[in-house]
Amino acid sequence: MSAGALRALAVGLIVGLAVGLYVGSRADDVEPLDGLLGDDQTLSEEALDVIEQNYFEDVELRPLEDASIEAMVTQLRRRYEDRFSHYFNVRQLKRFNEATSGRFTGIGLSVLEVKKGLRVASVFDDTPAAEAGIEEGEVIVAVEGKSIAGEPADAATARIKGPPGTEVTLEVSDPSGDKTRELTLERAEVRVPAVQGEIRQAGDDEVAYVRLAGFSEGSHGELRDEIGRLYERGAQGLVLDLRGNGGGLLNEAVLTSSVFVEEGVVVSTDGRVQPQTDYDAVGGALSPQPTVVLIDRNSASAAEILAAALSDYDLATLVGTRSFGKGTFQEVIELDEGGALSLTVGEYLTAEGVSLAGKGIEPDVRARDKRSTDADEGLREALRVLGSELQASE
Numbered sequence: 001m002s003a004g005a006l007r008a009l010a011v012g013l014i015v016g017l018a019v020g021l022y023v024g025s026r027a028d029d030v031e032p033l034d035g036l037l038g039d040d041q042t043l044s045e046e047a048l049d050v051i052e053q054n055y056f057e058d059v060e061l062r063p064l065e066d067a068s069i070e071a072m073v074t075q076l077r078r079r080y081e082d083r084f085s086h087y088f089n090v091r092q093l094k095r096f097n098e099a100t101s102g103r104f105t106g107i108g109l110s111v112l113e114v115k116k117g118l119r120v121a122s123v124f125d126d127t128p129a130a131e132a133g134i135e136e137g138e139v140i141v142a143v144e145g146k147s148i149a150g151e152p153a154d155a156a157t158a159r160i161k162g163p164p165g166t167e168v169t170l171e172v173s174d175p176s177g178d179k180t181r182e183l184t185l186e187r188a189e190v191r192v193p194a195v196q197g198e199i200r201q202a203g204d205d206e207v208a209y210v211r212l213a214g215f216s217e218g219s220h221g222e223l224r225d226e227i228g229r230l231y232e233r234g235a236q237g238l239v240l241d242l243r244g245n246g247g248g249l250l251n252e253a254v255l256t257s258s259v260f261v262e263e264g265v266v267v268s269t270d271g272r273v274q275p276q277t278d279y280d281a282v283g284g285a286l287s288p289q290p291t292v293v294l295i296d297r298n299s300a301s302a303a304e305i306l307a308a309a310l311s312d313y314d315l316a317t318l319v320g321t322r323s324f325g326k327g328t329f330q331e332v333i334e335l336d337e338g339g340a341l342s343l344t345v346g347e348y349l350t351a352e353g354v355s356l357a358g359k360g361i362e363p364d365v366r367a368r369d370k371r372s373t374d375a376d377e378g379l380r381e382a383l384r385v386l387g388s389e390l391q392a393s394e
Helices: 003-008 043-054 061-079 090-099 153-160 219-232 250-257 302-312 377-393
Strands: 086-088 109-114 117-123 139-143 167-173 180-186 195-202 205-212 238-241 265-270 277-280 291-295 317-320 328-334 340-350
Touching: 043 061, 061 086, 086 090, 090 153, 109 153, 117 153, 139 153, 153 167, 195 219, 195 377, 205 219, 205 377, 219 250, 238 377, 250 265, 250 277, 250 302, 265 302, 291 302, 291 377, 302 317, 302 340, 317 377
Parallel strands: 205 238, 238 291, 291 317
Antiparallel strands: 086 340, 109 117, 117 139, 139 167, 167 180, 195 205, 265 277, 265 340, 328 340
């Protein structure tokens, strides 16, 4: 598959929508539908025509059309247990396109969708979010006083972004949902390196500790360079931290996996109308070293592809907690009348042919960070496991 085709498949995370119920009665003099409407109309088009012609108030049809499409997508989500398909109305699509055009900035968070809004996966240092005291695990439930529950995550994050120097007001809930607080933050240019690394101690050995924040274009090269630099400084093994990594581009997941996997299938995609496609490692992998990969419930999509590939090829031990379980991919299909469907069109399969959808990846060694302490229990356990593996290999 070409690099262009790979680049076209991006890994995203999005949220659900809700519909209400209507209860009414039929008057005796209502004209039957037969003969009233054309034979080539769909049921929803018939209903809209009947409303337009007979409702006692003048009706603006576009909101009804939006609600109808939202209800269709909601039915898909419920029937097929699909958390990620969504409808973008014209306003949401415009905001999303603006926010992804590079003209807007944010507050320094990575997030994942949950029912109530956006759960904070990680907070980057020296950003407005960090200065405001937002913490991992908290949930953004409203932006500028308006709830974002049930709004597509891409559209919700677009509401948070904006020109640097402008303000945005967020309502943030603690992880339990018992307490909320309102924060006003000033947006800023946020530049977070995809890769950060340093030397750490694992038992008697010095090892590389590298955190990968996301799978943006070029991140595989940054990762390879940073690991190589730390190995040259004498690091004897690697802790690769994917906690809070919500994913990114599929091609970067493949290329990043290729830093470790020399040959073989990294991931496959499959869908009802799309043929199964295997994405192979591109070669030129680094020489294998004892490796531990840290994952948590906020490790998703491309991060799960990388973790699964290293596990499937016995190149790493996984430490942490079960990952998010983002095993499907979406395609944004714009509609002629405005708006767009972000539709689940297929699923990812690991090198062993396993779907991660809804299940995630279970670690080999469980380690959970405690919110009541300042210590990083996950990293401490990862270093312990790596130290033991290095000692056993001597």
